[in-house]
Amino acid sequence: MKFAVIGGTGLIGSRVVADLNAAGHEAVPYSLSTGVDILTGQGLEEAVAGADVVVNLTNSPTFDDASFAFFQTSMDNLLGMSEKAGVGHFVILSIVGVDRVPDLDYYRAKVLQEDLLKAGPVPYSIVRATQFMEFMDATLAMTTDGDTVRLPRTPIQPIAAADVAATVADVAAGRPLNGVLNVAGPDVYPLDELGRVTLSAKGDSRSVVTDDTAGLFAAAQGDVLTAPKGARIAPTHYTDWLS
DSSP: EEEETTOOOOOOTHHHHHHHTTTTEEEEEESSGTOOOTTTEEEEEEEEHTTEEEEOOOOOSOOSTHHHHHHHHHHHHHHHHHHHHHHHEEEEEEETTTGGOOHHHHHHHHHHHHHHHHTTSSSSEEEEEOOOOGGGHHHHHHHHEHHHHHHHHEEEEBBBBHHHHHHHHHHSOOOOSSEEEEEEOSOOOHHHHHHHHHHHHHHHOEEEEOTOOOSGGGGGTTTTTTTOTOOOEEEEEHHHHOO
């Protein structure tokens, strides 16, 4: 099959392209760097022409309320062009528990993206993943003050980007789910403990202070960011990934 992977040069997209091509498909990456602009529509018609499947892995450049406009415009453009091109399957990557964290603008904007896809004209699949292991350094940096990192006890079930990409590629190559597949890593950690594990493994001298009001994930109550019943569990453990 032929796949147009929009956002195909990024952390997940580049791996999805590699996985699909390794499986014998034709997957082509598209992004701003290849001349495709999903907000203006530049290059979109050419990108999706002849594609059996469109995989949209683009992301808003901000996490505030401006992300609503990004997802609205980009999905309108992509779905409209995909319908015109006769695309038979449209895949997006979302977040486990995204519809259960209403206090975060970005999460509500991702729900909008999901809703636009569900109401759209193309058969679809939504892959929801837990937090990427690769983003742990950024999570620590967001709440670092000198030698102290403040983190809440929010339960996190981190997943490796390679495992996310493998799941997206697998779903994209299959029949449209017209629904959601959740995928998560194998281990659950309180975020503050995960921070301590990370710093210790890297020989980082910063210390973690538990603060249930600190950072982005403080808005997530209970176990909303961990795998729900029926989720696919990926194989890579965080401690193995760290090493």
